[in-house]
Amino acid sequence: MPSVFKQARAIVGDIEKYLENLDNAADIFELGINEYFQGNLERFEERAQEVQKLETENDRLRGRIKTTLYTDLLIPDARGDVLGLIETLDGVLGVAEHVVDQLSIEKPLVYDFLKDDFIRLTEATVKTVKELVVACRDFFRDPVKVKDSVAKIHFWEHEADKIEERIKRKAFEAEEITEFSRKVHMRYFAERISLFADEAEDVAERLEVYAIKRAL
Amino acid sequence: MLVILIFLSSGLFLGWSLGANDAANVWGTAVGTKMVRFKTAALVASLFILIGAVVSGTGASHTLGELGNISMLAGAFTVALAAAFSVYIMTKAALPVSTSQAVVGAIIGWNLFSRTPINFGALTKIMGTWIFSPVLTAVFAALLFFLVRFIMKRVRVHLIYQDFFVRILLIVVGAFGSYSLGANNIANVMGVFVSSVETAGVMGRVSLFSLAELTVTQQLFALGGLAIGVGVFTYSRKVMLTVGKDIYQLNPVTAVIVVLASSLVLFLFASQSLQEFLLARNLPAFPLVPVSSSQSIVGGVIGVGLAKGGKNINYRILGRISSGWIMTPLIAAVVSFVALFIVQNVFAQVVF
Numbered sequence: 001m002p003s004v005f006k007q008a009r010a011i012v013g014d015i016e017k018y019l020e021n022l023d024n025a026a027d028i029f030e031l032g033i034n035e036y037f038q039g040n041l042e043r044f045e046e047r048a049q050e051v052q053k054l055e056t057e058n059d060r061l062r063g064r065i066k067t068t069l070y071t072d073l074l075i076p077d078a079r080g081d082v083l084g085l086i087e088t089l090d091g092v093l094g095v096a097e098h099v100v101d102q103l104s105i106e107k108p109l110v111y112d113f114l115k116d117d118f119i120r121l122t123e124a125t126v127k128t129v130k131e132l133v134v135a136c137r138d139f140f141r142d143p144v145k146v147k148d149s150v151a152k153i154h155f156w157e158h159e160a161d162k163i164e165e166r167i168k169r170k171a172f173e174a175e176e177i178t179e180f181s182r183k184v185h186m187r188y189f190a191e192r193i194s195l196f197a198d199e200a201e202d203v204a205e206r207l208e209v210y211a212i213k214r215a216l
Numbered sequence: 217m218l219v220i221l222i223f224l225s226s227g228l229f230l231g232w233s234l235g236a237n238d239a240a241n242v243w244g245t246a247v248g249t250k251m252v253r254f255k256t257a258a259l260v261a262s263l264f265i266l267i268g269a270v271v272s273g274t275g276a277s278h279t280l281g282e283l284g285n286i287s288m289l290a291g292a293f294t295v296a297l298a299a300a301f302s303v304y305i306m307t308k309a310a311l312p313v314s315t316s317q318a319v320v321g322a323i324i325g326w327n328l329f330s331r332t333p334i335n336f337g338a339l340t341k342i343m344g345t346w347i348f349s350p351v352l353t354a355v356f357a358a359l360l361f362f363l364v365r366f367i368m369k370r371v372r373v374h375l376i377y378q379d380f381f382v383r384i385l386l387i388v389v390g391a392f393g394s395y396s397l398g399a400n401n402i403a404n405v406m407g408v409f410v411s412s413v414e415t416a417g418v419m420g421r422v423s424l425f426s427l428a429e430l431t432v433t434q435q436l437f438a439l440g441g442l443a444i445g446v447g448v449f450t451y452s453r454k455v456m457l458t459v460g461k462d463i464y465q466l467n468p469v470t471a472v473i474v475v476l477a478s479s480l481v482l483f484l485f486a487s488q489s490l491q492e493f494l495l496a497r498n499l500p501a502f503p504l505v506p507v508s509s510s511q512s513i514v515g516g517v518i519g520v521g522l523a524k525g526g527k528n529i530n531y532r533i534l535g536r537i538s539s540g541w542i543m544t545p546l547i548a549a550v551v552s553f554v555a556l557f558i559v560q561n562v563f564a565q566v567v568f
Contacts, residue, residue, distance in 0.1 A: 004380065005380060008376045008377055008379070008380045011376055012376045012377065015376070073250060074376060074379055075375060075376060075379040076249050076250040077249050077251075077467055077468060078375060078379075082375070139375075140374050140375045140376075141372040141373070141374055141375075144369070213467075214375070216361070216364065216365045216368060216469060216470070216524075
């Protein structure tokens with residue numbers, strides 16, 4: 001029995017570390033995007049690498065959580081749900097990594113009249129993801145509270161959608177952007193950053209169902 | 217001794233069937249959801265059923281004795297066989313059935329055949345308990361549910377730790393449930409033989425390593441307990457998986473609640489020391505009556521369902537249970553009457 005308890009403690013640690021990494025990655029993502037739009041490309045690259053590092057570490061943690069849950073036959077009734085959750089959370093962090101990668105490769109031009117909107121968009125998406133982390137922690141300890149966080153997630157995702165649309169409209173209406181390809185480039189990044197929130201919202205909706213199943 | 221074993225065979229068969237079916241009421245969800253391994257469940261179940269039967273089995277058995285004091289071995293054999301056969305045909309016909317109710321019907325069949333007046337006092341006590349036991353389990357389960365929910369809201373245990381504690385609880389509660397099952401239901405298996413084996417006078421008291429002494433009744437119950445254990449090991453796995461996956465669909469935490477509620481009820485209706493304790497303080501005591509563990513479990517599931525707000529409850533199951541209260545004893549009484557007639561007139565055995 002003590003060894004089973006040790007395993008339980010280890011996996012609780014792994015899950016907590018996984019969520020902590022996601023939470024940190026969201027913060028770093030926001031800092032990185034800010035650096036990019038402020039023109040500090042060197043510092044942006046540092047942040048991008050940090051996000052990638054956290055993504056790699058979470059991949060490793062995900063593998064370990066999966067193996068432990070199945071080989072040690074833990075939480076047989078909720079195992080599928082927990083794994084589903086971890087897998088989809090991976091997708092969320094994957095979006096963040098993809099955005100910083102693309103920014104680093106494509107280096108889109110920064111237009112002053114769009115700068116604030118991009119920063120606000122990032123802020124709203126990051127809030128969505130950070131609230132998702134709260135919801136995940138509640139799922140493990142206090143599933144009744146998950147729905148409160150999910151409501152906040154819906155709110156921030158909706159905000160992100162509004163800002164995304166604003167950026168797209170401004171980009172396509174603006175005379176400052178003369179080339180069509182640059183307008184499309186702006187649209188692309190607005191959509192990508194907003195996808196971070198969309199993915200988080202998808203996970204939140206699954207989580208809500210898992211929490212109902214788990215609540216007494 | 218061999219003759220006794222042959223006559224006891226019908227009771228041992230009832231024991232086997234009890235182990236195969238009723239152990240699943242206690243362990244079904246634990247094993248079905250893979251929270252507890254079957255081997256662990258079978259070992260703990262057999263051991264505690266045996267202990268419960270030997271230590272606390274006499275009370276409920278005494279009540280069955282009040283209903284019909286079958287003093288001839290052939291009579292006891294036939295009554296147990298009739299009960300077993302009734303359970304078999306009703307199971308085949310997919311009717312809800314409980315061994316407790318079949319045994320009572322079979323004894324009434326014997327009463328009618330031997331023209332012994334039926335003890336209506338005892339019969340009312342027994343039938344009242346049948347109705348009362350699932351209701352009481354429902355109440356216990358609902359109260360336990362509120363208590364557990366209250367605690368879980370405050371303690372906020374991580375899902376993984378909760379899983380760890382629930383596994384331990386399932387084994388501990390399962391052990392208690394098995395003890396209560398043995399104590400309460402051994403009367404169904406061996407109760408009808410008590411009087412006749414004592415009358416035959418072939419068994420004496422046995423000393424257990426000079427630590428304790430087993431009375432003739434306790435030896436009978438130990439034998440029945442072993443038969444139950446064989447039933448658990450040979451056939452209950454399949455039933456546990458069916459109960460755990462298809463019928464109740466409980467999550468492990470609710471399983472602990474339902475099994476604990478049901479075990480408490482079986483314990484209350486079997487514990488002589490509790491009865492003496494209550495009577496000594498002029499409090500109303502629980503009658504010691506063998507009840508149906510399946511119906512008690514269903515009561516518990518409904519209790520939790522009501523506590524959750526009363527959605528998703530299949531009320532038709534209640535109708536099926538209450539029809540069983542009448543149908544099972546009736547069928548068993550008829551089977552018993554016919555069987556006694558055959559054993560007496562074809563095999564020339566004295567049955568009363």
